Amino acid sequence: MNGSTGSALVIFFAAVFTNNIVLTNFLGMCSFLSVSRAVKSSIGLGWAVVFVMTTTSGINWLVYHHILVPLDLVFLRFAVFIVVIAGFVQFVEIIMERFTPALYFALGIFLPLITVNCAVLGVALFMVIRDYSFLESVGYGLGGGLGFLVAITILAALRWRIRKSKVIPALQGAGISVILAGIMALGFVAFSGMISIN
Amino acid sequence: MVKIIRSVVFMLVLSAICTAVPAWLKESTEERVRGHELLKTRRNVLTAMKILPDGATPDMINDIFRKSVIVQERNGRTFWATTPSANTELIAFAIGGPGFWGPIEGVVAVNPETYGIVGVIFTKHSETPGLGGRIDESWFKDQFTDLLLDPMTEEPMVRLMAPGNRSRPTDVDAITGATETSKKIQHLFDNDVRAALLLLKDEPS
């Protein structure tokens, strides 16, 4: 697979727009639907995801290619990846609590939430399947995180906008959020022809 | 202190079990998995060669393969050639190259005299379903049948054009809405397929 910066950039843009990890690959749905209740928390979670996803993509790539593959332990990748993610998040929490307590309290509860965010693990698994290079993996992690941020912020904004609208009781809450997400997904499908490189 | 030691020991024991059980399971299924891989390769080769009847069972596949195909190597690359009992003279080889979303792999079967394509199949890709993923659809793959490939040409061996824009005999319709994937397929033919044909040219048998 070509490992040039060019392809990493394409993968990056695709992860945000044409193959948005939330709206096309359905990763990260649980937090996507619950946290989008408020715009502020959505942005906070979004950035936290960007950070964790980008870093753990890189770390997991290294672990996969330099530890799992040479030692023929590839079948353990699920457990190893999730432990890396959980460990990294725990580590970040400790550092933040110690050195940036204000930021820690602002983001506080979101960090543990990210460990079980299927988007972070999903990105690691996809990058293995698609045989990305290190640069491409990090690009994918960054793009994925930003894609998540964009999607969740838009949904939060939409939910804020319709807060005064009369949504039928049966669809209030999760129902209408899912339908809104569907319309967003439709919109993002329109991005399909956008990316083109020579 | 004791608490920490207890936690560490617990985790270690748990990790040991959580590694041992899957490892054992993996060992015991290893042969089965390898059998599947082999069967898959054989099925792909026979499908590309178009000598696989519909609804063939694994036994039939292994049987037909053993009777009709021999494996050859040229410069480290595997080729599958038909035996005289197959009634057609074909050579097939695996192809692979970058797709848009991930590597694209497949098998191409050609007539060894004319380099005319007999069949193309894509065995692995990560393209978007409904868009780039349409490379799996019959209409797309059938377009390649009977195209005459020329590995010595300076031009692209095969061109994927927007539907309605075909001019040359080696032009095929690209997939609407999947420009990138279509481009990758064109590159795939131009690079990997060309390389395979050149190897064939150098060592015909």
Added chain:
Amino acid sequence: MNERTRIFLDGIFRQNAVYRQILGICSTLAVTNLLTNTLVMSVGLTFVTAMSSFTVSLLRKITPPRIRMMVQVMIIATYVIVVDLILKAYLPDISERLGPYVGLIITNCIIMGRAEAFAAKYPPWPSFLDGLAMGLGYTLVLMSIALVREILGFGTLFGFLILPEQWTRWTIMAMAPGAFFMLGIVIWIMNIIDPPEKIESS
């Protein structure tokens, strides 16, 4: 036994993981475009949920509290690896089609949710049943959605062609938006048939 049965049925319907608790959505949307994949995924998830809950519950008295989450994750991950290895050995085509989504069973909020909310506190057998109930509820919802999506999106049922070739496929059903809309419809219908106690405003 009546109480037990009631709790079990509750887990499948009243407290349904998907349309009530809104958990496990990622896989609900991702695999329901084809019935075969959905069935395998559902069985896999039910297995992992029931077994993980059972195991977590077995260990609940000796698990050091600080590492509780890590332990749960590890147990879940191991069962998922087991499922993955079994699929690769006995159902290779499906394993390939499900791809990374098998691994994503680990982060399926249903399993973690139940492990934490139920299995960590209750004895093994009820935990097993609870996990089983959650899995069955999940299965019912996903199979229903897949039924609609596969017929409309591909014209097939478990891969067998049902609708004639001439009928235009609703490709939207095979893609992301269709999944979202179907889920929305299921939530809608179930909220009408069996309204939850309180409805929150969006």
